[in-house]
Amino acid sequence: MAQRYEGGCLCGAIRYAVEAAPINERICHCRLCQKALGAAFNARLLFRVDDVTLSGPVATVNSSPPLQRGFCRNCGTTIFSRREAAGIMGLTSGSLDDPSLFRPEMHFHTASRQPWVKLDDGLPQYEGAPPV
Numbered sequence: 206m207a208q209r210y211e212g213g214c215l216c217g218a219i220r221y222a223v224e225a226a227p228i229n230e231r232i233c234h235c236r237l238c239q240k241a242l243g244a245a246f247n248a249r250l251l252f253r254v255d256d257v258t259l260s261g262p263v264a265t266v267n268s269s270p271p272l273q274r275g276f277c278r279n280c281g282t283t284i285f286s287r288r289e290a291a292g293i294m295g296l297t298s299g300s301l302d303d304p305s306l307f308r309p310e311m312h313f314h315t316a317s318r319q320p321w322v323k324l325d326d327g328l329p330q331y332e333g334a335p336p337v
């Protein structure tokens with residue numbers, strides 16, 4: 206049985222649950238993620254959109270044409286980044302009820318990594334997009 210992932214936003218209006226193994230778990234250091242989350246990087250778990258059950262007042266904004274960022278209309282918590290055409294969405298690890306479930310596999314877009322972020326976890330690092 207797959208691990209169950211549950212989470213939501215700061216105010217509790219948005220809740221989500223997933224009962225599937227993540228496609229991957231990665232940390233993105235790109236500027237768009239930094240801006241969208243107001244943070245140094247985006248540690249996210251990628252799932253198939255169809256595997257995620259989400260409820261609440263979600264608002265979305267496109268940070269680039271194919272990528273939608275989903276956040277809570279009430280409290281502003283960033284919940285996901287979604288590529289509708291590909292049917293995938295990355296859930297922010299910080300919005301998990303238990304963020305320690307996050308098991309990062311790699312860092313990417315490290316060209317825009319913040320200089321004070323020291324990566325000594327031994328994970329692969331890619332300056333741009335990871336290889337497919």
Ligand SMILES: [Zn+2]
Pocket residue numbers: 214215216217218219277278279280281282
């Ligand atoms: Zn909220």
Ligand SMILES: [Zn+2]
Pocket residue numbers: 233234235236237238239247314
């Ligand atoms: Zn990014």
